[in-house]
Amino acid sequence: MLRIAIQAKGRLNEKSMSLLADAGISASGSNSRKLLARAEGLPVDLLFLRDDDIPQAVAMGVADVGIVGLNEVAESGETVEVVKNLGFGACRISIAVPKAENYDGVEWCRNKRIATSYPVILSKFLEEKGVEAEIHKIAGSVEIAPAVGMADAIFDIVSSGGTLIQNGLKEVEQVFASQAVMIANPNLDSEKKEILSDIIFRFDSILSSKGMKYVLLNLPEAALPEAVALLPGMKSPTVLPLAEKGWVSMHAVIAEDELWNKIKALKRLGAEDILVLQLDNLIN
Numbered sequence: 001m002l003r004i005a006i007q008a009k010g011r012l013n014e015k016s017m018s019l020l021a022d023a024g025i026s027a028s029g030s031n032s033r034k035l036l037a038r039a040e041g042l043p044v045d046l047l048f049l050r051d052d053d054i055p056q057a058v059a060m061g062v063a064d065v066g067i068v069g070l071n072e073v074a075e076s077g078e079t080v081e082v083v084k085n086l087g088f089g090a091c092r093i094s095i096a097v098p099k100a101e102n103y104d105g106v107e108w109c110r111n112k113r114i115a116t117s118y119p120v121i122l123s124k125f126l127e128e129k130g131v132e133a134e135i136h137k138i139a140g141s142v143e144i145a146p147a148v149g150m151a152d153a154i155f156d157i158v159s160s161g162g163t164l165i166q167n168g169l170k171e172v173e174q175v176f177a178s179q180a181v182m183i184a185n186p187n188l189d190s191e192k193k194e195i196l197s198d199i200i201f202r203f204d205s206i207l208s209s210k211g212m213k214y215v216l217l218n219l220p221e222a223a224l225p226e227a228v229a230l231l232p233g234m235k236s237p238t239v240l241p242l243a244e245k246g247w248v249s250m251h252a253v254i255a256e257d258e259l260w261n262k263i264k265a266l267k268r269l270g271a272e273d274i275l276v277l278q279l280d281n282l283i284n
């Protein structure tokens with residue numbers, strides 16, 4: 001049995017649950033927030049925790065693995081292995097100062113009061129830069145600290161930057177880049193390791209199909225070389241003869257961000273009956 005800790009509620013909960021569900025691990029009776037065991041072919045149970053507690057739970061072996069922001073892993077200082085970047089929950093932790101400040105580099109921070117929920121990451125950064133500052137740990141609403149006179153600057157999570165602007169702040173130093181990661185206890189036994197490697201295999205296939213579309217189309221045979229050059233595919237596109245002479249059917253995987261340009265080019269080559277399908281898994 002492998003126990004997976006995930007965030008009980010909050011920004012990472014939904015995406016963690018849906019990644020696990022895509023991998024065949026779904027929490028049945030999902031309104032129960034206790035321990036839930038249910039996976040297709042995998043002996044797994046889920047443990048719902050506050051995200052701050054996940055690194056420690058995994059380090060202690062209360063959970064074997066966990067899905068959590070890399071920021072929480074770094075802040076906790078717990079000894080866990082980061083086994084996979086999961087590609088969601090992207091954010092950065094940055095220093096922000098009041099808009100009117102003339103920030104000219106980290107040196108600005110010397111002897112300033114900086115409010116943050118991430119004192120460990122901040123003090124490591126400032127130490128590396130040889131800058132001493134007064135770090136004030138506060139749990140929430142960090143962004144209002146300068147306005148109420150609690151701090152000269154803040155060190156906080158930024159994703160779009162909208163909250164900073166609303167509070168009259170500007171981002172001046174991007175210190176830490178984060179995303180959701182899968183972490184594991186470093187001492188898993190071989191049975192647990194095997195379950196984990198099955199899950200990672202499933203995650204890989206899901207993550208590598210992200211942003212990809214499966215495209216089928218009919219094409220005059222004469223246009224084939226040009227179309228193949230356009231669609232390198234994984235090895236090369238699959239080409240099948242059609243009953244109608246002089247025509248072929250071509251199948252290929254195309255990255256979403258190139259899709260419409262490629263389709264336009266293929267139509268110019270005479271492509272017809274173009275089907276674009278959702279791709280759930282890509283297994284190499």
Ligand code: ATP
Pocket residue numbers: 007008009010011012049050051052068069070071072089090091157158159160178179180
């Ligand atoms: P919990 O109740 O579990 O302690 P929380 O309030 O500490 O939750 P959330 O706000 O749900 O945490 O954020 C969870 C994680 O989502 C963060 O630690 C971070 O890794 C990631 N994240 C991504 N974008 C943002 C953002 N804009 N603001 C805050 N966190 C973000």
Ligand code: MG
Pocket residue numbers: 050051052
């Ligand atoms: Mg938290």
